[in-house]
Amino acid sequence: MSNHLNQNCERFEAMIVAWFDADDLSSVERDDLNAHIPTCASCRESFEVTSRMEAALMARRSDVPAVDSFLPVISAPVGAVRPVGAVRPVGAVSHPKLLAAFRALMSPAGISIMLMSWTAMLALHFRKQIGEVFVWTSSDRFSALGNDVANLLVTISRGDTHVLTGIYVAVTVVVLGSMGLITLRYVRNS
């Protein structure tokens, strides 16, 4: 008899959880449960716990805060945040990578790299005068190195000024490009 009751209670235990979902129990099962609960203290207690749990779960709807508290970020001025692919304002930069590269160049690191590059190019261009200064200041090593580099470039370009200019430009692009990429990666990671 007790086994029969336990089996019954196990069956009703599963039904009690389903009770609160209207479409989860058939009308026959509901009637069975209605008839059983008043006669079984264990199932009555189980029903009570489930009922409390259900009520507390239902109350969770009120835990959802108003959406307004999450929206200030996206109600920034128009253009501050724009859906990707939306119609662009006239004159806007059409390529985000170009914009990112420009930002990288305009960053402190990018400006420093550009200044250093231009300084190096100027130093190479005015190597003779700078060399003379270094001679006067008792050190001609820099001048000699400058002359060696200049002679090497002249040899490579075979004295053609166009080729020489091309070499200068290529070196500048390589230096700026590589340093710009490093800066871009730094900016993205930070």
Next chain:
Amino acid sequence: MPHPEDSELVARALRQDERAFRDLIQRHHAMAYAAVRSVLGDRDEVQDVMQMVYLKAYQGLAGFRGDARFSTWLYQIARREALDVSSKRRVETVDVETVELAAGAHHAADAATHERSEREWIASALGEIDETYRTAIELRYMAEKSYEEISEIMSVPVGTVKTYVHRGKAEMKRILSRPAWRADASKS
């Protein structure tokens, strides 16, 4: 006046109609919030994550091609963001005994402070069950979604959703049937 479809609101939002985006988010806010809460619980990061979810939804709206429902798409963003935060800062699991000890230490003079509200216990029980079950339950109760809607949001069959909810609630009931819960429940 009939409510516009999600697809119509998306199209209007893409034409810089901020009101349309706001309506879209308003419509699915409870679902997104439930999705985030199911991963993070009631941690402080929820506020930040929700803002990030809506920002990413706004920025990536053009990438929404309409293959799935907007709710499914937003749910995936919410879940991904919550999991990302969760993985960065590991959840410190606090069991019931620890909570009780802490409460007792702070309020030893007042025996009544050992009572915990049903809402807290529910949150505690939800925190202990499987995350998939928790998500289904949060969507069902917090977001008040139907089984069919949850099925579409979670991309699983309706029967599976019912199983998730049923098993989750059975598991919660088992947790809530512990003596501590029953003692407190009888006091409150």
